Amino acid sequence: MNEHAINIRCIQHYMYCPRRFALLEINDDWVENAFVVKANIQHQHVHDGSHSYSDSKKIVRSGIAVYNDLPEYDIFGITDCIEFVRSKEGTELNGYEGRFQVRIIEYKPKAPKECDFNETDAIQVFAQKICADQIWSCHSEAYIYYSDTRKRVKLPFDTEYEKYDVTLRKLLSEMRQLLDEKKLPARKKGQKCSGCSMADICFPKEKKFCVRDIIMSQKGADVQ
Template sequence: MYTEDEMLMLSGIQHFMFCPRQWALIHIEQQWADNKLTAEGNILHQNVDNPFYRQKNGDVITLRSLHIASKELGLYGITDAVELLPSDSEEDAITHQRYKGYWKPYPVEYKRGHSKPDERDEVQLAAQAMCLEEMYGINIPFGALYYDEVKHRETIAISDHLRKTTRQCAVQMHDIFKSGKMPPAIKKHHCKNCSLKDICMPEMTDCIKVSTYLNKNLYEDIT
């Protein structure tokens, strides 16, 4: 169990899955830069993250911007949305002071693009589900990812595999944060889409020494 002083931001687990170095630049060195993709994501969440907006669609109630945390994972954050689905039983359900009956929480995470080739989005959703489970003593078997670019919602099973991956990521994040050491830059095909590329300089991994990097990049630009 982690203490309050050891808690890390839950949203960082998606950055960590994308690239541990990107996560460390943001959460250890406090570096940030926007590009087209991050700006579009900010616009999307301006419309989603309204804690005073509750939408009722039939029997389903949608709560926005809930504060959640898990001492097991050592993570805290704010959800995009948690849908409350009506339940006939109190098993794995919660009560709400404004709404009668029992409700099963169903986390929904909003993303600007489309589904990814890895599990970075699924792990963030799983971390949210695991926070809610710990807070309310329930089990949440499913959640959803909504991709704004394709206007499509994907149902995600919060499987044992996904939970294990989420726990492993959380442990690694805490280990790196505690050490204060930056992970090495590892060039990947998606580096070109990273807003921190110019800060990270993954090209340095191809260079044996600084003079080689300068000859390859700076001096070519001058000439």
């Protein structure tokens, strides 16, 4: 059993910047900016229960806690939305008659311009799939819904499962090694930090050395 269970939301932090991940998980630092707040508001709306309903074709639930406690994963998290769509080839659900296809829906505010989806988003949703497949003994489908285009994009886990599985396991291993070492890694070469909410904590701006300020502070005077 792993010493460190990994929250799925932390995987994207690590993929963006291992140093950011370490600040969050080792130092317990956290700072929000406009991008973070906007994303949080969207997810709060998704998880508030208004997206949960049932009809003759499917059962829709938001904010479902999921996990996979197999040693090679040992991950947990909260899904934005899961649809249980009635299907003869699906899986059984406790308390419900019939069979259902499990469908994971992850909400993102803005679609990428150069591709159908971001790989960092896909890895996050694949981790949710690993959990859903274990919990409901199924082969779940996975989609990203982009709010700006109001469209769903199906993720290619049925044809590229091994690729994403290898990547996820590698990331989890690296993250646990970093947690074991309890050291902040150096910033990656070429890392773009302008949009990161942790930039000021990560590399705080130091006040220029001034002899006058030191002398005045030793005298007990206020330094302006």
